[in-house]
Amino acid sequence: MTNFRSKLPNHFDLPRRINRLGELSYNLWWTWTPTAQRLFNRIDNNLWEQVHHNPIKFLRQIERSLLNAAAQDSTYLETYDQVFKDFDDYLARKDTWFARNRPKSKDQIAYFSMEFGLHETLPIYSGGLGVLAGDHLKESSDLGLPLVGLGLLYTEGYFSQHISEDGWQEAINNPLDFSNLPILPVLDENGNELTFQVDFPDGSVTTRIWEVRVGRTPLYLLDTNLDVNPPMVRQLTMRLYWSDINLRVMQEILLGIGGVKAARAMGMHPTVWHMNEGHAAFMTLERARELVQEGKTFAEAIAETKAHNVFTTHTPVPAGNDEFPLWLVDKYLSNLWPQLGLSRDEFVDLARHQQSWGETFSMPVLALKFSEGRNGVSELHGLVSRRMWQELWHAKDTDDVPITHVTNGVHTTTWLARRIRVLYENYFGADWMDYIDDPEMWKKMETIPVHELWAVRNHLKRKMVFYMRERTRERWMKGGYHPIQAIASGVLLDPYVLTIGFARRFATYKRASLALSEFDRLLELINRPNRPVQIIFAGKAHPADEPGKHLIQEVYRKVKKAENGGRIVFLEDYDMNVARYLVQGVDVWMNTPRRPNEASGTSGMKAALNGALNFSVLDGWWREAYNGLNGWAIGPDADLDEGVQDDADAESLYATLENEIIPLYYGERDATDMPVKWLERVKESMRTVTPQFSTRRMVTEYAERLYLPKK
Numbered sequence: 166m167t168n169f170r171s172k173l174p175n176h177f178d179l180p181r182r183i184n185r186l187g188e189l190s191y192n193l194w195w196t197w198t199p200t201a202q203r204l205f206n207r208i209d210n211n212l213w214e215q216v217h218h219n220p221i222k223f224l225r226q227i228e229r230s231l232l233n234a235a236a237q238d239s240t241y242l243e244t245y246d247q248v249f250k251d252f253d254d255y256l257a258r259k260d261t262w263f264a265r266n267r268p269k270s271k272d273q274i275a276y277f278s279m280e281f282g283l284h285e286t287l288p289i290y291s292g293g294l295g296v297l298a299g300d301h302l303k304e305s306s307d308l309g310l311p312l313v314g315l316g317l318l319y320t321e322g323y324f325s326q327h328i329s330e331d332g333w334q335e336a337i338n339n340p341l342d343f344s345n346l347p348i349l350p351v352l353d354e355n356g357n358e359l360t361f362q363v364d365f366p367d368g369s370v371t372t373r374i375w376e377v378r379v380g381r382t383p384l385y386l387l388d389t390n391l392d393v394n395p396p397m398v399r400q401l402t403m404r405l406y407w408s409d410i411n412l413r414v415m416q417e418i419l420l421g422i423g424g425v426k427a428a429r430a431m432g433m434h435p436t437v438w439h440m441n442e443g444h445a446a447f448m449t450l451e452r453a454r455e456l457v458q459e460g461k462t463f464a465e466a467i468a469e470t471k472a473h474n475v476f477t478t479h480t481p482v483p484a485g486n487d488e489f490p491l492w493l494v495d496k497y498l499s500n501l502w503p504q505l506g507l508s509r510d511e512f513v514d515l516a517r518h519q520q521s522w523g524e525t526f527s528m529p530v531l532a533l534k535f536s537e538g539r540n541g542v543s544e545l546h547g548l549v550s551r552r553m554w555q556e557l558w559h560a561k562d563t564d565d566v567p568i569t570h571v572t573n574g575v576h577t578t579t580w581l582a583r584r585i586r587v588l589y590e591n592y593f594g595a596d597w598m599d600y601i602d603d604p605e606m607w608k609k610m611e612t613i614p615v616h617e618l619w620a621v622r623n624h625l626k627r628k629m630v631f632y633m634r635e636r637t638r639e640r641w642m643k644g645g646y647h648p649i650q651a652i653a654s655g656v657l658l659d660p661y662v663l664t665i666g667f668a669r670r671f672a673t674y675k676r677a678s679l680a681l682s683e684f685d686r687l688l689e690l691i692n693r694p695n696r697p698v699q700i701i702f703a704g705k706a707h708p709a710d711e712p713g714k715h716l717i718q719e720v721y722r723k724v725k726k727a728e729n730g731g732r733i734v735f736l737e738d739y740d741m742n743v744a745r746y747l748v749q750g751v752d753v754w755m756n757t758p759r760r761p762n763e764a765s766g767t768s769g770m771k772a773a774l775n776g777a778l779n780f781s782v783l784d785g786w787w788r789e790a791y792n793g794l795n796g797w798a799i800g801p802d803a804d805l806d807e808g809v810q811d812d813a814d815a816e817s818l819y820a821t822l823e824n825e826i827i828p829l830y831y832g833e834r835d836a837t838d839m840p841v842k843w844l845e846r847v848k849e850s851m852r853t854v855t856p857q858f859s860t861r862r863m864v865t866e867y868a869e870r871l872y873l874p875k876k
């Protein structure tokens with residue numbers, strides 16, 4: 166420490182004794198450290214909720230008298246001193262995993278991603294891809310891995326979701342107030358904002374760089390919304406995933422080419438360049454261009470850079486694999502090919518992809534061809550990717566196509582409920598976080614008394630239900646909310662009922678409505694007087710995804726039906742905050758993708774580590790995790806045709822719910838009304854899922870196998 170390139174602002178007016186709260190609010194370490202969160206919410210919990218857990222906004226709005234009181238409160242100060250001791254120790258820690266395993270390394274890893282999901286107050290993510298990238302940065306910080314993130318800062322962030330009375334998703338774009346975000350401008354040696362230029366056909370674009378402090382790991386975000394740039398260019402970093410393909414290709418040029426230029430402007434010389442999905446693949450060409458400018462041929466240049474590139478593909482679904490029509494390539498990249506010493510045809514050949522409707526320039530093809538490290542995100546997805554891209558390695562059998570897999574994981578302490586963390590501290594030891602990926606430690610699950618686990622589980626479910634109620638109350642008081650929407654958003658939920666969660670992006674392959682496909686059968690199951698069941702849905706569809714929005718409407722219309730007794734609900738505006746409440750609060754986490762499209766999925770891992778049981782199609786990560794005792798499978802471990810699969814999975818879903826899940830939850834109670842057999846399964850799930858599906862395991866695997874293999 167500290168390798169940060171920004172200066173902390175002094176726009177807070179804090180009592181001297183507690184003035185480091187300002188510094189803490191600018192380091193996202195607080196987001197995975199419950200005691201650090203307590204330093205804010207203990208001063209004024211109402212304000213903390215009002216500002217949606219934004220400590221910068223909090224410190225700027227808090228009443229001075231409350232701060233003064235805290236600065237005189239000895240118990241507060243005791244916590245304060247402990248938190249800052251932990252914070253300083255964390256930042257200064259020398260015996261990290263990386264230091265122990267690669268003591269002589271001078272490596273640096275640049276990690277490029279179109280989205281990063283770090284916290285709900287920085288809404289520059291749309292779903293799993295971004296959250297994974299955010300978790301990757303946090304884990305890199307924990308491990309001491311010398312990694313920096315590179316991405317874009319969206320001035321409006323990703324949209325907030327309102328659902329109309331008729332179930333139609335309305336997208337609300339809110340301009341972000343940068344002064345309230347944990348972002349700081351990167352400065353040059355004279356203390357001025359560092360800017361650099363990226364070339365586009367209509368001229369060069371001035372770009373500025375923001376820094377986000379993620380523990381020890383910096384994330385750099387590019388922003389073109391500057392007065393000196395023309396309006397079209399200022400829009401470039403306005404929103405995540407424009408549907409307009411002109412803006413889309415320009416964004417990818419900004420990320421890939423601009424990202425390399427940003428690293429250079431900051432004096433960095435990364436030895437590993439990781440593309441989190443194909444959006445960043447132009448980076449391969451920018452680095453080749455640098456070498457061609459130094460006198461190398463293109464062939465030499467690309468071979469040299471390729472050895473340092475890692476590419477992770479995240480989905481077999483076409484919407485996630487960007488490709489551009491060739492006219493667009495002509496329009497935006499024709500100044501690049503002469504700089505690489507290539508003709509137009511040679512340039513297009515780099516990423517040529519034949520579709521039934523014509524030829525395209527494919528970002529995953531570009532990334533696959535010019536990376537030495539290539540991976541999918543689960544075992545099955547690795548296999549699917551080898552099949553899918555076999556066309557690039559004609560001479561090889563599918564098994565020999567050089568794409569491996571690193572199964573995804575989640576950043577345990579980001580997603581873990583505070584009360585479960587306390588159990589781990591008490592029964593595993595204060596240093597349990599050093600052994601997150603060690604299955605040996607997790608054998609200590611046995612030592613946690615079941616009644617303590619049950620008490621925490623009940624507490625978390627109540628917390629989720631009350632949260633949903635309060636949220637509804639807020640919307641209701643704002644007006645324009647039909648009573649049916651209040652019921653649809655969960656006011657009739659019962660905190661003592663078996664509760665199933667389904668929350669994720671509404672992409673059609675995720676089949677959100679599978680559980681509703683035989684609605685009468687479902688109603689009969691969930692309304693049994695002594696054994697009721699509740700289902701909570703949540704998720705956004707991309708604003709341009711009409712089928713996704715229709716799927717939300719289909720679900721919402723069923724949610725509104727009186728016959729379900731308010732037991733099937735839809736929670737609006739899914740984000741990381743809602744995700745935390747749900748994965749911590751529900752009993753069962755359900756996932757119903759059309760196999761093998763899920764690639765990995767990660768929300769089920771978050772649910773498992775908090776003591777929910779997974780009930781999912783054997784796709785992505787769950788196919789690797791499921792052992793017959795730690796949750797339930799929906800459908801067979803086989804690839805079926807679409808229609809056959811939908812029917813088979815629906816049948817399996819209802820039968821398992823009726824014959825296994827409901828009886829286990831309600832039927833096997835002891836004298837204190839505790840479901841002992843259920844809790845055995847919960848322990849089995851926590852014990853087996855948490856270590857294997859942690860980013861601790863994932864990022865060390867990236868480091869050892871793809872970033873820095875020992876030669």
Ligand SMILES: *Cc1c(COP(=O)(O)O)cnc(C)c1O
Binds near residue numbers: 668744765
């Ligand atoms: C974890 C998470 C996801 C990913 O969910 P999956 O469908 O399981 O991949 C999406 N959105 C948010 C807000 C998340 O926290």
